[in-house]
Amino acid sequence: MVDIGKSNGPSLINHDSTTCMENTLGVYIHIPFCIQRCSYCDFATYAKDQIAANDAYVEAVCTEIRCRQNIFSEKKLSTIYFGGGTPSLLTPEQIKKIIDQFKTLGFEFLPDIEITLEVNPATLSSQKCEGFRQAGVNRISIGCQSFNDDYLKACNREHNVQDTLHTIDLVQSHFTNYSLDLLFSLPQQGLEQLEPDLLKMQEISPPHISAYCLTLPEKHPMNQGRCSDEEQAEMFDRTLQVFGQMGMKRYEISNFSKPGFESRHNNLYWTDQNYWGVGLSAHSYKRDPHWGYRFWNPSSYQAYMQKIQDLAHDGSLETSFSKNERESLMKHESLSDFCHTHLRLHDGLNLSSVRHKYGEPTVSKVADRLVVLEKKGWLNVDRDRWRLSDNGLLVSNQVFSGLLFSAQDIDN
Numbered sequence: 001m002v003d004i005g006k007s008n009g010p011s012l013i014n015h016d017s018t019t020c021m022e023n024t025l026g027v028y029i030h031i032p033f034c035i036q037r038c039s040y041c042d043f044a045t046y047a048k049d050q051i052a053a054n055d056a057y058v059e060a061v062c063t064e065i066r067c068r069q070n071i072f073s074e075k076k077l078s079t080i081y082f083g084g085g086t087p088s089l090l091t092p093e094q095i096k097k098i099i100d101q102f103k104t105l106g107f108e109f110l111p112d113i114e115i116t117l118e119v120n121p122a123t124l125s126s127q128k129c130e131g132f133r134q135a136g137v138n139r140i141s142i143g144c145q146s147f148n149d150d151y152l153k154a155c156n157r158e159h160n161v162q163d164t165l166h167t168i169d170l171v172q173s174h175f176t177n178y179s180l181d182l183l184f185s186l187p188q189q190g191l192e193q194l195e196p197d198l199l200k201m202q203e204i205s206p207p208h209i210s211a212y213c214l215t216l217p218e219k220h221p222m223n224q225g226r227c228s229d230e231e232q233a234e235m236f237d238r239t240l241q242v243f244g245q246m247g248m249k250r251y252e253i254s255n256f257s258k259p260g261f262e263s264r265h266n267n268l269y270w271t272d273q274n275y276w277g278v279g280l281s282a283h284s285y286k287r288d289p290h291w292g293y294r295f296w297n298p299s300s301y302q303a304y305m306q307k308i309q310d311l312a313h314d315g316s317l318e319t320s321f322s323k324n325e326r327e328s329l330m331k332h333e334s335l336s337d338f339c340h341t342h343l344r345l346h347d348g349l350n351l352s353s354v355r356h357k358y359g360e361p362t363v364s365k366v367a368d369r370l371v372v373l374e375k376k377g378w379l380n381v382d383r384d385r386w387r388l389s390d391n392g393l394l395v396s397n398q399v400f401s402g403l404l405f406s407a408q409d410i411d412n
């Protein structure tokens, strides 16, 4: 076990506020319970009946917050995101207990703090919805995935379309800020079969949509019967067209919103901001000092609970992460991540921000690569700002490969 907050490498606790944008922090809280496992899922989650100790888990999360309250120097919270898993399996009282833990410790909630809760259809009642709202939740993300019962069954989703529509109704009556997830390129699904889902989205007209093309390991059984890359590209185009007609802007490769409804929490991930991950398998990122740190919690339930027990008994473990629970980024790794995450955004990659973080010799190496990608028609440039072109959006993985830097490429 090495303490990365002390002697081995730069401190995790950053006291230089000038290096952290706005001096605020976003928190991700992982809730690892689901009613059942979906066929395509590789998140760290458990079917609810495998681990019924929800209260014990909530207590562990609160203990972790208490014990690690100083792991980041920032004390102003801009976002809290309950993700999973299925956070809506917790009660409003449990969610409130976690939110209140930050308040008790003196964390300041910014007036416009965004507090998101991921919800799965068929896990919500009107009373629960109101309870979450009163606990402080002000944004809901609903895992609809599809409005076709056959596809939901193929994914082993627990809910049907009726459940989804009922949940959307409930959410709409308590929240103005909500998001719907849409999954496409499912087995046996082509452009024609996607159309009803897009029309349903148009009818509902939510303020935010996350639309993901299903991605699976090569040998996964759900890969059988999937459409060609060309048809996937047509699905992307049609999605863009329909959502555009709804007044939505694609502000990130997979995310669409009406003005003012972009996910502020997810934006932290794409703009090199600090975030603190709490709970089983949750990942944290600290952008300063040097090229950034990642550190994360164990992904097995038993190991996580044990870790928190140890933390509660020995406060000096606050900033301790074993060798396989932390990573200090090298300059070339940090630079690659920086380019990839920014290019995911409609705002794109601004070379002056690369210059600011990595210095002049590095920026010219990045610029050389960008020019090559522009010549292929995959990037557009407007002064210092580079964005994926329509063609680049379809081959974004190839664009990102072109911006993968090695230690030899960059003077670390």
Ligand code: SF4
Residues within 6 Å of the ligand: 033, 034, 035, 036, 037, 038, 041, 042, 043, 045, 084, 085, 086, 120, 143
């Ligand atoms: S509900 Fe979400 S997190 Fe849970 S198994 Fe399904 S895809 Fe995974």
